[in-house]
Amino acid sequence: MTVATQTLILCARVLRNLARQPIWIAVMIVQPMFWLLLYSQLFKRITDLPGFGGVSYVDYLTPGVAIMTAFFSGSWAGMGMIEDLDRGVLERFLATPASRAAIVFGRILQAAIIATLQALLILLVGLLLGARNGGIVGWMVILLAAFLTAAGFAGLSHGIALRTRQEASMIAVAQFISLPLLFFSSLLIARALIPDWMQTASLLNPVEWAVRAARGEAIPGTGWDEMGTFLLLLGGFLALTTIFATRSFRSYQRTL
């Protein structure tokens, strides 16, 4: 059996278990809509400031909320791994011929699928609020960016989960990284309004790469070279964190 088949089997298992939790489903649906409505009201007049290039704030915000949701889902994905670890489920998988990589890939894929569905929902709500987000191509880019962002951060999160093996540590790390990464980006605010040094620093931030790629089609004057570069960077980030997560298995297995 191939790694791809195993990945799908393991991913389907988690999605099936989640589908049985109505409260979880409700929160996953309501939360991004809540962000979108809340921020679009809170910052309604922000586009009066220069730097937004004549784009409405809803147009500006929708890709941002899609990325933010993906980034959060990814960052917290490791909690599921810790649960499997505590309950011995992981140990059980490891004693089968299933590939170690598939165990990580299945979990990463699950986070990415959820985030993509959430991004789609956000785009639909945005559309109701009047945000076109660059049409079909724009939507495809936003969905791809959300997928890569959730997957990339899920890799990081699973790696940390396998190394810390404790919920409290996992929560601490996720919280520690989430707000700085959020604010060192143009997710909520136009880049022109961010101090120069923060703009420079934000170029090292995968969240910023995702936002810049996702917003590309909606903001006039953004070229495919820029969007393509950011998407590639995101892909590189995903590759790195996936390797990190897979390697973290060794660290976990040393404790067995």
Add this chain to the structure above:
Amino acid sequence: MDAIVVDGLEKTYGRGVRALDGIRFSVPEGEVFGLLGPNGAGKSTTVRILATLTTADAGTATVAGHDVAREAGAVRRAIGYVPQASGVDREATGHENLILQGRLQGMRRPDLERRSADLLETFGLSDKATALVKTYSGGMKRRLDVAMGLVHRPKVLFLDEPTTGLDPEARAAMWEELEALASAERLTILLTTHYLEEADRLARRVAIVSKGKVVVEGTPESLKSELRGDAVTVELDGTDTDRAADIARELVGVHEVTKDGRRIHLRVDQGAQAVPVILAALDNAGSGVQSVTVSRPSLDDVYLHHTGRDFRADDGEQR
């Protein structure tokens, strides 16, 4: 042919804890073999190495003819592993758990569905096949655990503490299942337990493990018959255990005296005859006796005999 050969495995954990210190034993095909020892003796570590979950620092081991370090994939296809920490998915049904396990083992659907139905039947879980595992009782969950280890028809089954945490009734039921299993399927079973009674009842041969080594190995009967006569345990009021032990040692018919906290353990030819003599001698010497028990030799006594320590006291020490 031996289904399991363990030769001189050593393992030290990061913090300098020496879990295995040259453990060595072998299990012929089709046998139920028990690794018996207190918590922290190295049983689970041994099983984890054999199940390819972790590696040894030194020594070699083969399972079903495959080296656990070099041919991990072949070992994983040949074994069923039932970990101490369960490992069932509580948010899934019993049926889904079996199917997932079978698919990860590379089984095909029609065969897998049949096998899973058979196992649910065998383990009395058919009624609950489509219920989420979190609604199962402890005993049912454990039975599903064992069924999951068997789904791909392994040659070797590892059962790590199969009845720990079960109430006495569920434990007795599990023992019956395991006994039936051992006789029905042509399966080699390596069982770890810290219940002497469990090893006595289920295992054809037993290795007693202490501090990462096999202390003694044999059938439960042969181990017990090595010990001559009955076991007498005298609990003192704690004034002077040393002197009481010395007095007991001088008595006729007493072969062996071991001290253990406030208790002394004696081995005597005939328990019923020896007790009055022992009590009189201790009374004369002014030692206060709190209780006396006489028993036929048990694996408990075998452990005491070979390690010089009381099994229950050692079992309290966690790794």
